[in-house]
Amino acid sequence: MHPLYKQVETLDKRCCEVFGLSEEILMEHAALALCKAVLEKPLISVLIVCGPGNNGADGLACARLLCGVCEVKVLLPLGVKSPLATLQYARAIALHVKIVKAVEKADAVVDALFGSGQTRPLEAPMVALIETLNAQDARKIACDIPTGLGTGTTVFQADVTVVMGALKEVLFLENAKSVVGKIEVAELGVPRCMYEVPSQTQVLSVQDMRLPHRANPVSHKGDFGHVLVVGGEKEGAGILAAMAAFSFGAGLVSYLGEAFLPPHLMKTASLPPKTTAVVAGMGLGNTHKETTLKALLVESACAVVADADVCDMPLAQMLYAHEKPVVFTPHPKEFCALMKRVGLGEVDVETVQANRLALARQFSLGSKSVLVFKGVHTLVAHKGEVYLCPFGSPALSKGGSGDVLAGMIGALLAQGYAPKEAAITAVLAHALAAEAYEGNTYALTPERLIEGVACLKNA
């Protein structure tokens, strides 16, 4: 995993103070990383669009470094303002870098208009410029942050974003995935691990996934726990969760309710004696009395995965206040209901989506439970720490994907994983299996997803 920051200005400052690097040294490394990204694919010409601040200065330094390597054109729609931009402009001019007056055709376009200094929405001329750049048939590279991201709806559409120093939260907004392209982190003169400081937010990597491989040859089914899935009105949802739990390693899986089950699942009318984890909420509806659910979820000693409808029941508050392992798995609408149920106030989906990290953290600070807040970037939050999954694909945007995830988490809880570790591994396995799916993106079924998870390997 890698730390994620709201802002990195203090890290830049610390880097200068602790390691004795000047801002100029940092910028030279930023520019070198940009050049590397530009030259990653063969090209003849590059258009570098530079803003008035230090993002533009990075672009101007990149133009100097590329001078003579390829045909370089620089567009300065707002001139230069910051001292470093003025200095880099003078250096570029001394090398006779070509300054153009309008967007010209090139094989690659570098967006060095605004970076971490963009605090307000783009004005009309800049919106028009970004639209023109997006329409170019060229490889597009964003310097630090695609211009417009986080401040409005018109955003530079990057193939690659070269982020300076460390990962920034704005790049992982829910709608950012369609504009950032591939994210590359530029080291600014010291190794990344020395530049970074501890953070309460982390971006997960493939290496954080710990699949439940069975190393010990001496075993029996009782070693791998017993999952109970509580079926409901839409029995298919529970069956999918149960199938996922079985395939992800639970020794036994029972289904509570009336349904036609695949042969490896056991039907039950009550809590089996040695149940280790209960998964409930998907497709639940009004099938069970609240007292029955309370006995299964709150009063039993079992670990709990509280999905979907359970997030909007009075017993959500009881689970939130419980000492035992509980993992909530809401999607955004369910998260709004859950926030209200646990007394954290009324929020609408739009507000929730714009403040996912902060609200997930707030939720996790009031409870021992683990939150899996599903989305394009699913979050796992526990005791104020938030882990963001950068993987996954629109192939998952289908009924049943969340049911599979809930079952997978239940399987790991049953196998003795701590709730946070169960959530992290299941979220990663679910997302990576979707990415690895070789069929068309529209064709991923829950069953195929479960098969994909079965074929994953630890990194």
Ligand SMILES: NC(=O)C1=CN([C@@H]2O[C@H](COP(=O)(O)OP(=O)(O)OC[C@H]3O[C@@H](n4cnc5c(N)ncnc54)[C@H](O)[C@@H]3O)[C@@H](O)[C@H]2O)[C@@H](O)CC1
């Ligand atoms: N501070 C450092 O040590 C380093 C900074 N670096 C670069 O510096 C960038 C930050 O530079 P700055 O703080 O100068 O900020 P920016 O260059 O991102 O933008 C600031 C300038 O843009 C103007 N501006 C912001 N939003 C605007 C809008 N919507 N419409 C019109 N004008 C707007 C501001 O008034 C200001 O003039 C980073 O993104 C990164 O690219 C890198 O070189 C790495 C080292």
Ligand SMILES: Nc1ncnc2c1ncn2[C@@H]1O[C@H](COP(=O)(O)OP(=O)(O)O)[C@@H](O)[C@H]1O
């Ligand atoms: N575009 C996407 N990118 C990444 N993950 C996605 C995307 N769309 C959906 N998902 C994932 O698919 C799952 C959908 O869950 P949910 O909405 O609860 O579906 P259901 O209740 O029908 O099973 C979540 O894990 C979510 O993170």
Ligand SMILES: [K+]
């Ligand atoms: K930019």
